[in-house]
Amino acid sequence: MPLISVVTPCYNEEANVHLLYEKIRLIFSTHFPDYDYEHIYIDNASRDTTVALIKQLCTVDKRVKLIVNARNFGHIRSPFYGMLQARGDAVVLMASDLQDPPEVLVDFIRQWEAGYKLVLAIKKQEINSPIMGFIRKKYYQLLEILSDVSITKDFTGFGLYDRIVIEELRALDDAYPYLRxxxxxxxxxxxxxxxxxxPRHGGITHNNFYTLYDMAMLGITNHSKIPLRLATMxxxxxxxxxxxxxxxYLIYKILFWDVFALGMAPIIVGMFFLGSVQLFFLGIVGEYVGSIHTQVLARPLVIEKERVNLD
Incomplete structure (x- = not known):
């Protein structure tokens, strides 16, 4: 029987983990009875009852598996690590807040059966945040201009990855992987x-300005040198x-020595303008240096605290 691994990263998702389990179980029993599956929760050191609820599911259903991180390793490293622990012929990555609809899993597997090694979910519309949708659209337009490769617009990582792709990701050994x-x-x-x-079923979102900025800058620094070259030019x-x-100014002053007064305003405006430009591009350079520093340290993606139902 083909094995599908469903990997769902979670952090403080006590309101959603059980319903997510039920939806995935129902999808496989209804649409794919000839498939086996494993459902891997990777928890980023939740502070609520998320881990306890998942452990209860693990005792009831051995297909449910759990990895608990020693601390919160962030929204980039933890999901990637969870994918590498899966042993399925195909791996599905989806968020545990139900805003990645489990029902799309049916389309994923059908496309995989048709021969695709990658099936990517594209966010067509965002009901509860049109402003964020607009900002995201403009960001992807900017990234398309700057990037050396064509980045799939509105793809957040939610998708299906064939075993071949998973092994290629493993071989990269990236310390801070920008999956998209x-x-x-x-x-x-x-x-x-x-x-x-x-809309979110329960709980609150854990994304904030910093996490979104981190993801945005990672996309630029990992896939483009244009900002550095813009600074030089x-x-x-x-x-x-x-x-x-x-x-x-020198010529004008020589010609109109008695009537031309430079004044302080142009000097002050020019100083502030050049200072702000220097700080902006210094920040860009700092982002690249920080990215290099992360790769050079070569720290592990995740340190596990415990795992349940996984060898």
Whole structure:
């Protein structure tokens, strides 16, 4: 029997883990009775009863498996690590908050049966946050301009990955993997499945400005050198403009010595402008240095505290 691994990262999702289990169990019993599956929860050191609830499911159903992290390793490393622990012929990654609809799993497996090694879920519409949808759209447009490869728009990691793809991800040995970009780097032809992101069933979102910024900058620094080159070209251009302006002021002052007064305003405005530009590009350089630092440290993706029903 083909084995499908469903990996669901979670953090403080006590309101959702049991319903998610029931939905996935129902999908396999109804649509794929000839398939075996395992449901792997990877918990990022939840502070509520999430772990206890999953352990109860583990005692009832051996197909439910649990990895508990020693601490919160973040929203990038933990899901990736969970995928590498799966042993299925195909691995499905979805969030445990039910905003990645489990029902899309049916389309995933059908496309996989048709021969696709990758099946990616594309967020068609975001009901509860049109503003975030607009910002996300503009970000992907910017990333498409900057990136060396074509990044799939509105893909968040929710999708199906064939065993071949999983082993390629394992071989990369990336310490801080940007999954959305890596998938584009691998170059496999992917089937795209659109879905509408539903409202949250229970609990609160754990995404904030920092986590979204972290993901956005990771996409840029991992897949483009253009910001660094823009800094170089902009610095050269500003140097040339400054020299021309200085020569112009000098000539004008010589010709109209008694009536031309420079004043302090242009100097102050120019200083603040150049200072802000320098800080901006220094921040860009810092992002690249931070990314290199993370890779050089080569720390493990996750340190496990315990695992249940997994060898």
């Amino acid at each position: 970009g890596i998938i584009s780097e691998l170059g496999h032809e992917a089937a795209l499945v659109e879905f509408i992101k539903p 902009f610095g050269f251009a500003m140097s040339a403009i400054s020299i021309l302006v200085a020569i112009g």
